[in-house]
């Protein structure tokens with residue numbers, strides 16, 4: 021677990037906080053790998069040792085007296101006695117270790133809660149065997165023919181390569197569309213494998229799918245070649261069915277309907293029934309081709325509906341037991357059933373056509389409680405109304421992926437993205453607790469996948485969904501959240517506030533933050549096996565404090581600052597307008613400029629001009645990148661007026677929110693490398709870590725020495741050949757640059773799009789569009805007089821076209 025402060029130094033008191041101009045915040049990446057430097061911890065701590073007074077956890081930062089067996093709690097300062105079964109080898113000279121060993125500066129460790137020495141290991145093995153993972157793939161029958169075929173291929177390949185032959189992984193296939201929810205039923209004989217169809221449910225309160233469908237029939241281990249063949253055949257028949265359905269004479273508006281809320285409910289029902297103890301976690305991969313179309317109706321006779329479903333099952337089974345049907349026979353049979361049910365459900369559907377906005381969000385809490393994670397993959401051919409999916413994806417910890425550049429899925433990219441998501445570690449059913457020493461507390465939390473829990477066990481409806489900021493109304497230093505999180509790179513931010521005006525001045529204890537997670541971890545081990553484990557993670561981060569603003573500023577982590585700024589601006593954008601968000605960013609930077617040490621000017625007879633202040637800022641290494649990063653954020657499409665609420669914007673917002681500060685910074689201000697010409701592709705010499713400025717003239721200045729430029733903005737990598745480039749086009753696959761890019765791609769949670777282009781071609785616009793520092797219409801202005809512009813008075817259009825020069 022990584023805890024990164026906006027500065028290594030906490031401000032000592034409220035005045036030093038405001039003088040520094042830096043937000044007092046921290047980014048937490050809860051699933052990042054435990055630093056190997058923390059290894060000694062694992063030898064020291066076998067099980068959770070907690071303070072008897074405040075409940076905080078023992079860590080390497082605690083002072084230990086080996087002779088008296090006492091340890092001092094870092095959060096409250098109370099001395100605790102180790103119990104007899106505790107421990108443990110304690111290093112005799114912890115104080116000197118603290119200076120030399122990183123793990124004694126910032127402590128992180130993990131305890132396997134499944135492992136308990138007191139339990140017979142044989143029994144323990146039995147327990148771990150019952151831990152299973154359920155994986156659902158949900159196909160959308162309203163997709164285009166090409167996309168549907170690609171999705172079925174991808175699902176088959178994933179099952180073959182990742183999920184087959186695992187004894188603890190169960191696979192379920194669902195289909196939705198044209199008024200029906202289809203379930204691949206594993207209970208039927210091999211040769212008659214087919215998709216079972218149920219009418220969608222309109223009254224979500226009263227019909228329980230699991231009354232009609234046993235879980236065993238929906239989920240199955242693909243643990244033999246026979247099962248594998250069966251699944252391949254089934255997917256193929258679903259695909260055939262999809263084709264014939266598209267060609268048949270259904271009402272086209274009906275074909276486009278996909279009942280996602282009903283599907284979500286079916287899955288939650290399966291998970292929460294008696295199978296809940298069998299499946300520790302459930303993952304759902306959905307490939308919808310448009311918005312959810314569940315319609316809510318008040319007066320549906322749910323009994324009649326349930327009866328309908330029962331009839332279908334009986335009919336299907338009667339059909340099965342009859343003649344030995346050929347493949348095409350089954351297809352016809354299914355189709356005939358479909359049209360029958362379609363007609364049946366028409367009167368119901370006429371009753372209400374109000375699209376329910378809350379349709380999916382209402383499942384968010386249940387999703388988190390039952391440990392179900394939803395990943396949605398969209399292609400850009402439809403307007404998908406991603407807003408509906410946002411809450412469900414965010415609260416369940418899953419991903420929202422949009423391929424906005426293509427009208428159909430790309431098989432390779434889709435496979436790769438789903439595989440990445442499957443491979444990355446996830447945390448489900450977790451509890452996360454943030455503690456601080458008494459002088460300060462959490463005031464705001466910016467996150468996804470977390471939900472606040474009240475200590476006094478209020479009714480669940482009161483628990484908040486935390487994708488919004490929460491204002492400081494906290495009395496207890498123990499902040500408890502429930503969580504579902506995915507990926508080692510997922511990250512969220514917290515803001516701190518002082519409890520009193522003295523701050524840390526005169527405090528006995530070193531200011532300290534402890535984040536503790538208790539969760540179920542699902543990950544893929546080295547042998548490709550899915551592992552499920554109950555884990556406790558404890559991370560403790562001490563922050564030295566300072567009253568000096570220059571010390572605080574010198575130890576700033578610029579990327580953490582920008583990540584926190586993004587969340588603040590995002591909320592301003594939601595609550596007010598994109599324009600307001602941009603003004604917030606600009607004001608923040610302007611404020612920082614006034615909070616800098618006075619420049620050493622001999623003739624300081626006049627008030628400092630802003631230009632000198634900017635130079636001061638650029639001269640402080642830790643702050644030097646901030647203006648560009650803030651400018652990148654300022655120019656981000658997210659804060660564009662016309663992009664508001666678009667699918668792409670919602671996708672970007674979800675992606676940005678979940679990324680680590682490092683990766684996020686790349687999205688905001690892409691990195692640019694140069695090579696070629698004087699620099700051989702195999703001994704690439706890239707520009708310094710921060711790269712070139714994103715300006716056309718910066719490219720021109722460097723094009724004499726370099727013929728190739730590479731821009732990386734996290735979701736896209738563009739390789740640009742200048743017109744004088746003599747290197748082979750596209751990139752030779754053996755060269756170092758090629759390896760480097762392949763490495764970058766493998767590190768991302770979503771596969772970046774790679775574009776190779778030549779100057780003077782149309783494709784080159786991919787490259788030039790990244791030059792965000794070039795403002796438009798700046799020619800007539802006197803750039804030299806960098807006056808602070810009154811941003812509140814500028815039109816939106818002008819604000820969007822502002823150049824970096826004017827900005828700073």
Ligand SMILES: [Zn+2]
Nearest residue numbers: 071074093096
């Ligand atoms: Zn304590």
